[in-house]
Amino acid sequence: MPAPLISNAAARRLFLDRHALAEQPAGPAKGDDLLALIDRLGFVQLDSINTVERAHHMILFARRTAYRPENLARLHDRDRKLFEHWTHDASIIPVSFFPHWRLRFARDEARLRERWAKWHGEGFDTQFDAVLEEVARRGPVSTADVGEAEERSSGGWWDWNPSKIALEYLWRVGRLSVVRRDAFRKIYDLTERVVPGEHLAPVPEPWQTVDWACNAAIDRLGFATSGEIAAFLAKVTPAEAKDWCAAALRRGEIVEVGVEDVDGQVRRSFARPGFGAGSDLPDPPGRIRILSPFDPALRDRNRAERLFGFHYRIEVFVPEAKRKYGYYVFPVLEGARIIGRIDMKADRQSDRLAVRAFWPEAGIRMGPQRRDRLEAELDRMARFAGVSRIDLAPDWLRETLA
Numbered sequence: 001m002p003a004p005l006i007s008n009a010a011a012r013r014l015f016l017d018r019h020a021l022a023e024q025p026a027g028p029a030k031g032d033d034l035l036a037l038i039d040r041l042g043f044v045q046l047d048s049i050n051t052v053e054r055a056h057h058m059i060l061f062a063r064r065t066a067y068r069p070e071n072l073a074r075l076h077d078r079d080r081k082l083f084e085h086w087t088h089d090a091s092i093i094p095v096s097f098f099p100h101w102r103l104r105f106a107r108d109e110a111r112l113r114e115r116w117a118k119w120h121g122e123g124f125d126t127q128f129d130a131v132l133e134e135v136a137r138r139g140p141v142s143t144a145d146v147g148e149a150e151e152r153s154s155g156g157w158w159d160w161n162p163s164k165i166a167l168e169y170l171w172r173v174g175r176l177s178v179v180r181r182d183a184f185r186k187i188y189d190l191t192e193r194v195v196p197g198e199h200l201a202p203v204p205e206p207w208q209t210v211d212w213a214c215n216a217a218i219d220r221l222g223f224a225t226s227g228e229i230a231a232f233l234a235k236v237t238p239a240e241a242k243d244w245c246a247a248a249l250r251r252g253e254i255v256e257v258g259v260e261d262v263d264g265q266v267r268r269s270f271a272r273p274g275f276g277a278g279s280d281l282p283d284p285p286g287r288i289r290i291l292s293p294f295d296p297a298l299r300d301r302n303r304a305e306r307l308f309g310f311h312y313r314i315e316v317f318v319p320e321a322k323r324k325y326g327y328y329v330f331p332v333l334e335g336a337r338i339i340g341r342i343d344m345k346a347d348r349q350s351d352r353l354a355v356r357a358f359w360p361e362a363g364i365r366m367g368p369q370r371r372d373r374l375e376a377e378l379d380r381m382a383r384f385a386g387v388s389r390i391d392l393a394p395d396w397l398r399e400t401l402a
Contacts, residue, residue, distance in 0.1 A: 012307055
């Protein structure tokens with residue numbers, strides 16, 4: 001019997017529904033409601049670039065226009081309902097997930113010691129015990145508070161002093177936790193003083209964490225290959241995800257499906273039984289949303305290209321003369337289509353959102369109604385960024401680039 005087929009249109013609806021982008025971005029965006037949204041997504045990636053707002057704030061604003069950055073800080077810093085650690089990158093995660101990060105801590109401890117010995121050289125771990133004792137004695141510290149007398153050989157971005165290495169390593173292996181960020185600088189404290197006791201005590205068996213992580217991935221993606229399941233939280237190996245899929249398939253917990261890409265090719269994936277092939281889901285609202293480049297719906301660039309026909313590569317590290325679009329260009333979603341990308345920056349000194357260019361995707365016409373919807377979203381984005389006016393460059397509406 002052939003696997004059921006999820007058409008490309010239905011796959012987009014299902015995928016956007018799982019990522020909270022198939023509904024109006026309305027409703028409360030603080031306290032337990034905000035926590036429920038983050039739990040639904042699984043994590044929210046952190047990023048330091050503040051062209052308009054930082055990535056984590058834009059991710060949440062795209063789903064709840066009532067969201068404000070202080071709501072996230074309160075949930076993490078005061079209420080302790082979130083913690084910060086790595087998925088595929090540094091992320092904000094529901095603290096109820098913390099017990100399942102113990103497998104990541106244990107694996108990182110072995111992996112990072114070997115890798116960092118090559119990176120930082122012999123004796124890179126000389127300050128581990130001393131830094132841990134200093135944090136225990138002093139309380140929360142940043143990299144500026146430890147190792148003041150230590151020298152760096154070159155002063156490069158990744159040329160850390162021994163105490164900086166110690167703080168980062170002890171955080172990666174779970175001995176320290178981020179208690180808050182000050183101007184985006186991590187402030188560390190002992191994990192037992194940060195993570196609530198009910199989440200600190202449980203120590204799941206490795207197989208329990210693998211089962212939990214794979215279930216969490218398939219539920220939040222809607223459909224996925226075993227590789228995408230492994231990559232979602234970056235906690236299990238591809239082999240573990242592959243074995244889990246085989247076992248879950250035998251148990252009837254998942255089924256094989258075919259997912260149609262935008263070019264008509266069909267990709268073998270897995271989904272929950274009774275997933276409805278996406279046909280029972282309504283079309284997402286037609287309003288326009290500007291997304292962070294690190295939005296969880298777009299984090300997997302290859303999947304975004306297969307599903308939406310949207311090729312995106314961030315050009316932050318590309319020399320300016322070689323950039324195709326711009327330093328930090330934002331994808332633009334309309335309903336279930338990615339219709340273009342926009343280069344903009346919040347200039348708070350001059351109180352304006354400066355829009356340099358919008359490039360539509362192939363086949364997208366910028367008629368008056370679509371342009372009005374885009375400008376309405378720019379108005380919302382300007383208010384969110386704390387500026388009062390929009391400054392459109394004379395040639396801001398560009399032609400599609402091949």
